[in-house]
Amino acid sequence: MIFETISNSGHEQVVFCQSRDAGLKAIIAIHNTVLGPALGGLRMWPYKNEAEALNDVLRLSRGMTFKNAVAGLNLGGGKAVIIGDPARDKSEALFRAFGRFVNSLNGRYITAEDVGIDVNDMEYVFRDTEFVTGVHQVHGGSGDPSPFTAYGTLQGLMAALSHKFGNEDVGKYTYAVQGAGHVGSEFIKLLREQGAKVFVTDINKESVQRCVDELGCEAVGTEEIYDVDADVYSPCALGGTVNEQTLPRLKCKIICGAANNQLATDEIGDAVQKRGLLYAPDYAVNAGGVMNVSLEIDGYNRERAMRMMRTIYYNVGRIFQISDRDGIPTYKAADRMAEERINAVGKIKLPTMGNDGTRFLGRMRGQ
Numbered sequence: 001m002i003f004e005t006i007s008n009s010g011h012e013q014v015v016f017c018q019s020r021d022a023g024l025k026a027i028i029a030i031h032n033t034v035l036g037p038a039l040g041g042l043r044m045w046p047y048k049n050e051a052e053a054l055n056d057v058l059r060l061s062r063g064m065t066f067k068n069a070v071a072g073l074n075l076g077g078g079k080a081v082i083i084g085d086p087a088r089d090k091s092e093a094l095f096r097a098f099g100r101f102v103n104s105l106n107g108r109y110i111t112a113e114d115v116g117i118d119v120n121d122m123e124y125v126f127r128d129t130e131f132v133t134g135v136h137q138v139h140g141g142s143g144d145p146s147p148f149t150a151y152g153t154l155q156g157l158m159a160a161l162s163h164k165f166g167n168e169d170v171g172k173y174t175y176a177v178q179g180a181g182h183v184g185s186e187f188i189k190l191l192r193e194q195g196a197k198v199f200v201t202d203i204n205k206e207s208v209q210r211c212v213d214e215l216g217c218e219a220v221g222t223e224e225i226y227d228v229d230a231d232v233y234s235p236c237a238l239g240g241t242v243n244e245q246t247l248p249r250l251k252c253k254i255i256c257g258a259a260n261n262q263l264a265t266d267e268i269g270d271a272v273q274k275r276g277l278l279y280a281p282d283y284a285v286n287a288g289g290v291m292n293v294s295l296e297i298d299g300y301n302r303e304r305a306m307r308m309m310r311t312i313y314y315n316v317g318r319i320f321q322i323s324d325r326d327g328i329p330t331y332k333a334a335d336r337m338a339e340e341r342i343n344a345v346g347k348i349k350l351p352t353m354g355n356d357g358t359r360f361l362g363r364m365r366g367q
């Protein structure tokens with residue numbers, strides 16, 4: 001049953017990790033290491049049962065293969081989950097036990113932060129394995145990825161403006177931004193620096209007020225955001241906000257934002273395309289975070305990070321080309337771009353980085 005599930009989803013390896021003493025129950029899923037070691041975050045969540053945890057880690061690790069491939073990284077896709085309540089079940093022993101399991105994979109899987117995990121948890125993981133990103137900056141960590149994600153989102157936006165309007169002058173257009181959190185507020189700053197008109201909403205009224213007072217945005221209600229007459233709808237809060245209820249209301253020409261899983265279903269992705277809206281695929285647009293942590297592997301450098309974010313412009317542009325070339329919606333074109341890269345690179349041997357984490361070890365040992 002498990003082998004059939006893993007085989008159907010195309011996974012290479014799934015590791016069940018248990019430490020009774022530390023109270024650890026974790027699953028590490030390595031989906032694909034053709035491009036390099038599998039990089040993906042660790043999530044801690046009070047899953048109802050083991051099947052739910054397994055499904056989640058299989059789904060998320062597969063997503064990382066596509067995300068890392070489209071981002072142009074020499075990294076495969078993986079993910080890990082710890083079954084537990086982040087508010088109650090965290091301990092040094094738990095994360096160190098997890099770190100030992102990561103270490104036992106000898107670099108095939110590199111872990112990072114995800115939902116329920118913070119930099120202090122990663123510090124414990126780091127005590128028992130070098131194969132970890134998202135540690136404190138004093139250890140070569142890259143710090144808060146949100147400004148990079150926002151800057152990457154701007155690059156994706158420019159590719160979309162260029163494709164849709166033949167003009168990527170950000171300041172000429174109007175935006176409906178949903179969510180003024182870590183990424184959203186930084187993204188709004190970038191839009192306003194270029195003189196764009198920005199409508200903003202957030203369930204947190206203080207965040208909205210800050211955008212109005214400090215950045216000159218216009219506030220709208222959380223439901224009203226779907227009816228705003230703006231050129232671009234930019235989801236920067238939750239997933240699934242492009243759905244059967246909201247799509248008919250959207251007046252925009254472009255959907256481009258940082259949120260994960262913006263399309264409620266694949267069918268909605270098809271409907272978006274049919275309505276003539278240009279959807280800039282979320283995982284290509286918001287790759288700034290993973291790009292940023294990937295640089296920790298070689299030794300983090302802010303300048304390199306900013307340069308890397310700018311490649312999102314070309315990645316998103318390439319997705320639009322594939323969509324036009326093959327007559328498929330952009331969300332499918334993103335997956336196709338990933339598959340084409342994995343297939344092409346899989347046929348050659350990477351000279352600089354195997355999936356054994358060799359270069360990674362070099363960095364962590366300060367060579």
Ligand code: NAD
Binds near residue numbers: 146181202258287
């Ligand atoms: P965040 O929690 O800082 O911000 C999310 C904001 O959305 C909050 O201000 C919250 O109040 C608001 N919000 C929640 N529900 C809302 C609703 N119904 N309507 C309006 N606003 C609502 O999170 P973040 O780090 O800014 O991430 C935003 C999105 O981008 C998430 O989907 C995240 O997965 C994705 N993302 C973030 C990064 C990163 O670098 N932080 C990287 C890739 C993807």
